[in-house]
Amino acid sequence: MTIKEKYQISRRNFIKVSAATTAGMSMMPLGGCNVEKVPAPMKRKFGKHDFMVTTLGLGGQASLQWTPEDVDPVPIILKAFDLGINYFDTSNLYADSQLNYNKAFQKLNLIPGKDSYNAELRKSIWLTSKTAMRWGNPGWPERENVRNWSNGENVECAVDDVKRSLTQLFGDGNGWYPEGAYLDMVLVHTLHNEAEIDVLYEGLETPLDPDGNFGALVALRDLRDGTNLTGMNPKNEKLIKHIGFSGHNNPPAMIDMIQRDEWGILDGMLVAINANDRLMFNMQHNVIPVAEAKGLGIIGMKAFADAAMYHKESRWSRNPEDVYRQVGEPGLPSRPLIEYSLTTPGVHTLIIGIGQIDEDPMKCQLVQNLYASQIEPDGLTDEERLKIEQLAANAKDGKTNYFQMGKEEFVAGPRMLKKEEKAGKNVFSWQTAFAGDEPISHYEVLIDGQVAGTVKHKPQTLKSKPFVFETDKSGAEVLVAAIDKTGNRMQAKLV
Structure with missing residues (x-):
């Protein structure tokens, strides 16, 4: 099988076909769910990578993880391939998701090694799995606020999780995987806090001791490069192509994860982004611009807040009853929610879990999500995005993003303000401020209440390269204010 060539669809024709999704009303079917009538998926360059990714990716949860009794998840995967989708998501925390992919594969x-193996089809897709193991080798110490977990019974570290993914996706599910099996990317799953980041960077920021403990990143690098610096890759296998991370909750921690990467290890980020993002400590003006500036492939998720926009309580899904199996609803159509995520600057693709597919394209989540994802990065105006935010805020009074840090935890102003003297000048430096509802425009440096100068804000990609301002002026009080595009100020004082 190859991914079939589809015909391109215009924005006008898309709106005609997807009117039901927009209005939340029924519409005449397209004559059965014939994928020959479905357009070629729109694609975007995937960050710095030589890969054009479809704007819709198949999420590894929903019915692939929490499978209802009357749903077979394998046809969902097969249909995604037939529709031309080329980004596929799963995880070692998603129950039988990886095994369901194996059946489809x-x-x-x-499956590499078989006479019928379709190497070209394999090269045409991007397959990502995840590990929530923060350590790179077994025997690690317990650390406060550092959680390591996997669905694998014998998993002791991130390397074990990668091999578990390969055996479940391509092998016998019991440890064996065929030669030539690989993952396009492994993400450090659901990053929570700085303590976890400290562990992940052990062996990179600290001396690497193969006989001691080290974090997941240096071990995953061995599996990417075919090296054995850690002792965890004795066969010098190349099992993964790229390394990244995912996060739902903590924009400052996610920024820290990116800024500490002095080795160019990180290639991708999976991030929660939906129309209620700005009701929380938002991703779109904080971590997403930093990831984009670093060249990461950026994958959006949680467009429907894990179904909390619809029938489910604002909590993590935990059973098949939590899987949403309709296409939007009359008061909150699905299309604008998808369009919002995909017109957030920096986002390249959006993964959505599928509850069910249907022969009637108006009832088929996969087909309707595909149509809704046919939008350019600048396909909505600021006013249109604001209207979608207002629509989404009606869902559970805007309290849908249970997974995301609240505004009350917002830390304002430039951080870690420092002063040095160099060549007779005062040199002030600081780490990036965090944005509120609007993006930061610039910084003002005030000395004894007078503006000494301004520095344009841009995403800070490395912690070792802070914002810097030099002046020959001095005074008793120095303030640095971050100013957003609407003029709001957040300032810090040099102490």
Whole structure:
């Protein structure tokens, strides 16, 4: 099987076809769910990578993880391939999700080593799995606020999780995987806090001791490069192509994760982004611009807040009843929610879990999500995005993003303000401020109440390269104010 060539669809024709999704009303079907009538998916360059990714990716949760009794998840995966989708998501925390992919891959001839193996089809897709193991080798110490977990019974570290993914996706599910099996990317799953980041960077920021403990990143680098610096890759296998991380909750921690990468290890970020983002400590004006500036491939998720926009309480899904199996609803159509995520600057693709597919394209989540994702990065105006925010805020009074840090935890102003004297001048430096409802425009440096100068804000990609301002002026009080595009000020005082 190959991913079929589709015809391109215009924005006008898309609106006609997807009117039901917009209005939350029924519409005449397109004559059965014939994928030959579905457009070629729109694609975007995936960050710095030589890969054009479809704007819609298949999420590894929903019915692939919490499978209802009357749903077979394998046809969902097969249909995604048939529709031309080329980004596929799963995780070692998603129950049988990886095993369901294996069943589909058997049918698609994607198992390396078999005579029927379709290497070209395998090269045409991007397959990502995840590990929530923060350590790179077994025998690690317990650390406060550092959680390590996997669904694998014998998993002791991130390397074990990668091999678990490979055996479940391409092998026998019991440890064996065929030669030539690989993952396009492994994400450090659901990053929570700085304590976890400290562990992840052990062996990079600290001397690497193969006989001691080290974090997941240096071990994953061995699996990417075919090296054995850690002792965890004795066969010098190349099992993964890229390394990244995911996060739902903590924009400052996610920024810290990116800024501490002095080695160019990180290639991708999976981030929660939906129309209620700005009701929280938002991602769109904080971590997403930093990831974009670093060249990461950026994958959006939680467009429907894990179904909390619809039928489910604002909590993590935990059973098949939590899986949403309709296409939007009359008061909150799905299309604008998808469009909002995909017109957030920096986002390249959006993964959505599928509850069910249907022969009627108006009832088929996969087909309707595909149509809704046919939008350019600048396909909505600021006013249109604001209207979608207002619509989404009606869902549970805007309290849908249970997974995301609240505004009450917002830390304002430039951080870690310092002063040095160099060549007779005062040199002030600081770490990036965090944005509120609007993006930061610039910084003002005030000495004894007078503006000494301004510095344009741009995403800070490395902690070792802070914002800097030099002046020959001096005074008793120095303030640095971060000013957003509407003029709001957040300032810090040099102490």
